Amino acid sequence: MTSPGKRQACMECRRRKVKVSNADPGFREARVRPVWLTRNDQCDGLPTCKNCYAAKASCRYPTPQKRGPKPVKLRDHSPREPLESTFPATASSVESGDAELLVARGSSYLASDSPLSNSVTSRTLLELLGSQAQTATRVHLDLLAGLLIATPPHTAASIADHCISLYTQYIFGVVPICHEGRLRDTANRFFTLPSGADGLADHHARIWRCFAANTEREQVEILRSLTLLTAVCAEVAYVAPDSLLPDKHLIAPLFLHASRQTLRVYEDYDIEHPNSSSLSIRMLLSSAIQQATGKQEVAFHILNEAGLMAMQMRLYDESSLAGQEPIEENILRNAFWQLYVCDKTAFVMKTRPVTIHEPLFECELTLKDHSQHSVPLFVHGQEQSDAGLEYQLLERFHVIRRLWALAARVIQAMVSNSRTAPDPNTKAETSPDSIAQVSEA
Template sequence: MASRRGSTVTRACDSCRMRKVKCDASEDCSNCRLSGLPCQYTSARRKRGPKVTRALRAIEKARQATPNAYTPALEDRLPSNEGPMFPPTPSIWADSQGQQGHEDLTPSFSGTEIVPTTESAGAIRDSLVQSMNCSIPSIPALNVINLCIELYMKYTFPTAPCVHEPTLQASANKFFAEDSSAQLFGTGSWGDKVVDMRAFTLLTAVCASVASVLPKSLLPYQEALAEPCLKASRNMLKVFEDFDIEHPCATSIISRSLHSTALQQITGKSALAYHILGQATLLLQTMRLYREDALSSHNALQAQLLRNAFWQLFAADKASACLGSRPFVLHEMLFGEELTLRLSGETMVPLMSTSSPWFEETLEGKILLGFHFIPRLWSTAASLLSDIKAYGGVDEDAEMKTRLIQDYVVFSGILDELPQWLQTSSLIVCSEDGRATQCQRTMFWVQRCTIMVTYQCLRLVILQQCINSKAWDIIGLNGLALTIAMAKIGIIYDFIQTLEDIPFVYLQVKGEPTVQRIRVVGSVLLEMTFNPENETIQERAKNYFVKLLDILGRLDSKASDEMSSWQP
C-alpha cells in the first residue's frame, strides 16, 4: 500500500510512536497489521526544533502581552538536560508496605503513558513458577496447570463456557514446560507481547478460580495455587492494563470475571470482588456486546467467547436484581439500544479440545443448551419480580393482575423444558460407564445443580415479594398468616430436599453462589423460628435451619459462622 507522503516518512502512526519503532506511514502500516493493532494518526503534529527555544518564545510572548504577570521564576520551569521533566512515579508493583516486589518491575514512564516492560512480565512468570516448585516440589508445574485446565472444563465450563481449551493448553506448554525459554515475552512486536501477556493472565486466572473454589478432594494442593496464581494473574494484567482497557477483547472480560470469583472465595471481600466484576461489565457495555452486530468485527472464535461471556455476566447481573445482593447494571433499559444479541451465532466454534478424553461430537451443543437455560431462568424471575413490585396489590388493575398470574404460571413450569440429559434419571451413575460418560455426567450434574438450587431459591424470593407487595392472589394465596407460613415452609422443604438430592461435590464446586442461595433461605427460616402462631411450623423451621447450618459447615463457607450466630 502506498505511503501517505511518498518515500519520506515525516510522521509515524500513534502505535509506532508509542513503541518507538519505524513506521512506513501507510494507511494501515505494516507494524500494526502484523501486531493486529489499530493504525491511527490522531496525535497532533509537533514542530521541530529545540524545546527550550519554543518555551523561551512562549515566555517572551507572555511577558510582552502581560508584563506584570511575568516573573523570573517561570524560567525555572523550563525543561533541561539535567533530568526528566516529570518526577519519578512509584512502581505499580509496590506492596502495601511500600516495598518493591521485584527490582525490575517498575514500568518505564514516558509522558502520560505507562510503557510495560518485558522484564516485569518475565519476572512475574518466574516468581510463580518458583512458588509452585517450592510448594509442590514433587509435581512439575506444567502437570499442575494442566490439571487445573481439566478441572475447569469439567466443573466450571458447563456454567461458564468462556475459554478455548486448546488455547489454554498451548499457553500451559509455552509458559510452564521445563524447557520454556527465558525470553517468553521478549520476542516479536509489541502486539505479540500483549498476546502472550493476555494468554498468561487468562491461564493463571483460570487456575486461581479453580484452586479457590474446588474442594481438596479434587485438588489437594489448592492452597498452594490459589493466591499465587491470582497474584500473578492480576500483576500481569497491570503490566498492560492501559492498553487492555483501550483495546478490550474476550480475554479482558473473562480474566476479570475469574479474578472476581477467586477474590470472593479467597478473601471473602464482596465489595472488592464486585468492583473487579464491575470492570468486566463496563468493558462489556463499552464493546456494546448486547448488540448482535457488535460481534461482526471479531473473528469467529472471539465472537463465540464474547457471546458466552455476555450471557454469563447477564445471568449474574439478573441474580443481583433478584436477590438484592448488589447493584445491577446490565438491565436492558440501561443499554440505550435494543438487546439484540442472540444466544447462539450462525456458526458455533468448538471451545472444547477434540483430544479430551470425554469429547463427543454432540457434547458441547448439549452443554450450551443447559448454559443458556440459566440466564433465561434468572431473566424470567427478574421480570416477574419487577412487575410484582410495580403492581403492589392494586385490585383495580385487572389486566395487569391477569398478566402476572400468567407470568407466574410460566415461571412455575419452566423446568418442564429442561433437556432430557439434565433430568435425574439420565444422571444416575452406572458401573458400566466409561471415563468419557462419567465426565459428561459430571458436567451435566454441575448444570443441574445450578439450575435446581436457583429455581427453588427463586420460588421463595417470589413468594416473599408477593407478601411484601400484598399481592398474594397472584400465586393463589389468600393472605392469611397460616396459609403464607405453610407455603413458605413447603418451598423451603423443596429447597433442602434439592440440596440433599444433589451429590455434595456439585454444591462445593459452585462456591459462593450456592452459599448465597442458602443464605437467602436461611434468613427466611430464621424469621419463621420466632413465629408463635403455629408450633408445628415453628419446629419444622428450626429443624430446617439446623440442616442448612450443617450444609454450610460442610461447604466450609465464611457465611456458616455468621448464620450460626443467628441460631435461636
C-alpha cells in the same frame, strides 16, 4: 551617560542603603563642589556616581541578569544517543542478544507503524514495552519459584495442565468462557521448560523470550493469554475439592496473585481496547477473590468492570459481533450471557447494583444464544461425542440463564405492581401485559 533603561544605584551605594536619585542625571556642578556641600544620600546612577566620585572609590554596578529563552545559537546541537543506549537495562540473567533483539524489533515497529517521529516519544514507547516485559517476567518467575516450593513432586507444567483439565470437566458447563486449545498453548509456552535449559540463566532468558513482541498490541495479547491462564488456575484451585487437587490451598494464592499482578501491567490498554479475554479474566478473578478472601466489594467491583466493558462493546446487539473471529465470537457471546446471568442474580438477590440491564441498552436485546458459525471450545479428546457434549452443556447453561431472567422479571413485575397499585385487589387488572410476559418466559 547612562543607558536609556531604568537606573539603579551602584554596588557601593546599595551596600550603604542609598537609593538612586529620580533627578535628571548629568555631569552636574555638584561634581566640582566640596564634598561637604554634596548630598550623599542619593545615587545619581551615572557611570561614576557622585558619591563614589567624592569618596574617590571605584564605582561598580551589578551585571543585569538576562531573561527569556536562550538564543538558538547557544542551544546544544550535539547528536542524540542512539535508542539502544537509552533502552532500560534488563535483568542480569537475560542474555544481551535477546535484549538487543527486542530493541531492534521495537525500533523497526516505531519507524514503520508509529505516526510519531519524535525520538523522545520513540524512547518512551520502547521503555514502556521493556518495562512491561520486565515486570511480567519478574511476576512469572516468582510464580514458578512459588510452585516449585509449594509442590516439589510436581512441575509447573503438570499443575497448569491439571487445572485446565479440571476446568473443562467441572467448571466449563457453568462458565463457558475459555478455549481449551489456547489455554494449553499458553501453558506449553510459559510453563514447559526444554530439557536443555538446565542453568538458571538459560531459564530466565527463555522466560524473557516468551514475552518478546514486535508491537505493543502483540505484547498485550501475550500478557492477556498468561493472565487468563493463571486466572483459570486460581478459580479451579479455589473451587475444586481437595480430592481432585490436594495442594489447592498452596497453589491457589500463587495463581491469584500472579494473575492480578500481570493484569495491572497492561490494565489501561485493556480498558481502552477490551476483548473476550478482558471479560473472562475479570469474571474468573471476581469469583476467585470472593472464594479466597470473602471480600465481596472487591469481587463485585471487578465484575462490574466486565459488565461495563460488555456495555461499551454493545454485546447485547447481534450486529456487534459481525466480523469477529469464530472463537472470539463464541467466547464473547457466552461471556455476555454469563454477565447477564450474574446481573439478573444480583437483581433478584439485591446484592449489588447491576450494569447489564435492558433499560440501559441503546437498542433491543438481539444477541442470540448460538452463533451461525459455531466452533467447539473443547479440543481435548478425539471422540466424536465431544461436540455433542459441548452443545448439551451450552444448552443447560442457557436454561440456567433463562431461569434467572424469569426470576428477575417476576420480582421486577411484583415491585412495579406494588408501586403503581397499592390495593392488592387491583394488581391483576393494572398489569396484564407484565403477567403475560412472565408466563412466556
